[in-house]
Amino acid sequence: MESLGNRGFWKAGHVGTLLTSLFYFDMCFAVWTINAAMAPYISEHFKLSPAETGLMLAVPTFAGSALRIPLGILAQYVGRKFTAQINMGIVAIGLFLSFFLTNTLTGVAAMGVLLGVAGASFGVALSLGSGWYPPKYKGLAMGIAGAGNSGAVIASLFAPALAKAFGWQLVYEFAILPMLVAMVLMHIFAKEPPDREERHRFADYLKILVSRDAWVFNLMYMLTFGGYIGLTSFLPTLFYSQYSIPKESVGQYAAGIIVMASILRIAGGGVADKVGGLRMLLGLSAITILLTLAASTLPASPLVMVIILALCFSAMGAGNGAVFQLVPLRFKNTTAVASSLVGEFGGLAGAFLPYAMGIGKEATGTFAPGFLAGSVLALAVLVALLVVTGQWTANWVGAGGKALQVDEPRPVAIEQTGMAA
Numbered sequence: 001m002e003s004l005g006n007r008g009f010w011k012a013g014h015v016g017t018l019l020t021s022l023f024y025f026d027m028c029f030a031v032w033t034i035n036a037a038m039a040p041y042i043s044e045h046f047k048l049s050p051a052e053t054g055l056m057l058a059v060p061t062f063a064g065s066a067l068r069i070p071l072g073i074l075a076q077y078v079g080r081k082f083t084a085q086i087n088m089g090i091v092a093i094g095l096f097l098s099f100f101l102t103n104t105l106t107g108v109a110a111m112g113v114l115l116g117v118a119g120a121s122f123g124v125a126l127s128l129g130s131g132w133y134p135p136k137y138k139g140l141a142m143g144i145a146g147a148g149n150s151g152a153v154i155a156s157l158f159a160p161a162l163a164k165a166f167g168w169q170l171v172y173e174f175a176i177l178p179m180l181v182a183m184v185l186m187h188i189f190a191k192e193p194p195d196r197e198e199r200h201r202f203a204d205y206l207k208i209l210v211s212r213d214a215w216v217f218n219l220m221y222m223l224t225f226g227g228y229i230g231l232t233s234f235l236p237t238l239f240y241s242q243y244s245i246p247k248e249s250v251g252q253y254a255a256g257i258i259v260m261a262s263i264l265r266i267a268g269g270g271v272a273d274k275v276g277g278l279r280m281l282l283g284l285s286a287i288t289i290l291l292t293l294a295a296s297t298l299p300a301s302p303l304v305m306v307i308i309l310a311l312c313f314s315a316m317g318a319g320n321g322a323v324f325q326l327v328p329l330r331f332k333n334t335t336a337v338a339s340s341l342v343g344e345f346g347g348l349a350g351a352f353l354p355y356a357m358g359i360g361k362e363a364t365g366t367f368a369p370g371f372l373a374g375s376v377l378a379l380a381v382l383v384a385l386l387v388v389t390g391q392w393t394a395n396w397v398g399a400g401g402k403a404l405q406v407d408e409p410r411p412v413a414i415e416q417t418g419m420a421a
Contacts, residue, residue, distance in 0.1 A: 025148025064119020131193025143269025
């Protein structure tokens with residue numbers, strides 16, 4: 001892979017924009033998953049059942065996913081940097097409103113919607129961060145910007161400790177400061193990328209919704225990101241309920257698992273640049289099937305479960321990078337919208353998973369059904385990849401999913417705006 005020490009990569013784009021995009025997404029992701037990190041405290045405070053806990057955790061994920069397309073379309077019209085700053089400003093205001101919202105369960109649900117605004121940052125952050133980089137480095141650039149999902153580690157490590165020390169309702173207020181820091185850094189160091197995407201009519205953007213290729217990407221991302229964010233949201237509850245880990249310590253078990261996905265997302269993007277995202281995703285889907293089946297056995301030792309989930313998260317993280325090595329190659333002129341679309345449906349799967357875990361626990365007395373749902377999804381992705389790989393490599397991407405080189409004979413291309421099905 002193109003290593004992070006490769007001078008050609010760092011000279012090829014704008015480092016300030018890439019790193020501030022990473023930090024923006026990192027802080028937003030931490031805010032987006034803050035309820036998940038504090039779930040044992042919130043559940044105990046309101047005496048929630050497993051299904052109610054799952055529903056509470058699903059609200060931020062669902063809201064963040066639903067808002068990704070509108071934010072991506074806004075970025076097409078006013079610019080990605082300005083959209084990111086608007087996004088962070090709304091998040092900061094939402095965190096301040098926690099003073100008035102977190103005394104009731106209904107208020108916590110409303111707070112979850114506001115936290116979802118942070119989760120909507122995905123497509124804008126990745127498109128902004130990678131916008132300065134040529135196709136041969138897109139996977140690595142997207143992987144670096146997308147590594148902001150490590151914000152879940154920040155939430156997992158700090159939110160439970162702060163909740164124990166100051167009460168969970170004040171943790172939202174502590175999160176305002178890093179969000180403001182991210183706004184300032186982006187204002188100073190980021191520049192709008194030169195690949196300003198061609199503006200289309202609003203109706204044209206909606207045509208991406210009926211693109212078959214977009215829906216295949218959606219399915220891939222339902223597994224690689226939906227599985228990641230869904231399990232990330234449920235890890236504290238899993239370790240607290242299944243393994244009786246103290247509330248203030250669950251983050252330590254979850255953090256090591258989550259960080260693997262963030263590291264492997266960068267590596268996955270870089271490796272996909274070299275060997276092809278399609279080739280990677282085929283292998284990673286098969287690995288995920290095996291690991292989710294192993295997790296569904298709910299091993300007695302929490303350390304064994306940590307190892308299984310760390311490997312599973314690694315596969316999903318690398319898959320994240322591989323998917324977004326491919327997206328800007330297929331949707332060159334509408335990357336922000338296409339990324340937001342793919343991110344939206346991936347996140348919606350993540351919203352379903354915590355609820356499925358809770359419902360499964362209530363119905364069967366075990367969390368196994370939730371993990372088995374992941375096995376079924378991974379199998380569906382594997383089948384879809386086998387169906388489309390031949391057509392994709394014949395039309396718009398090189399062997400195995402690698403970017404076509406400038407001097408390489410170009411296949412008969414599908415329209416790259418993403419408007420064709």
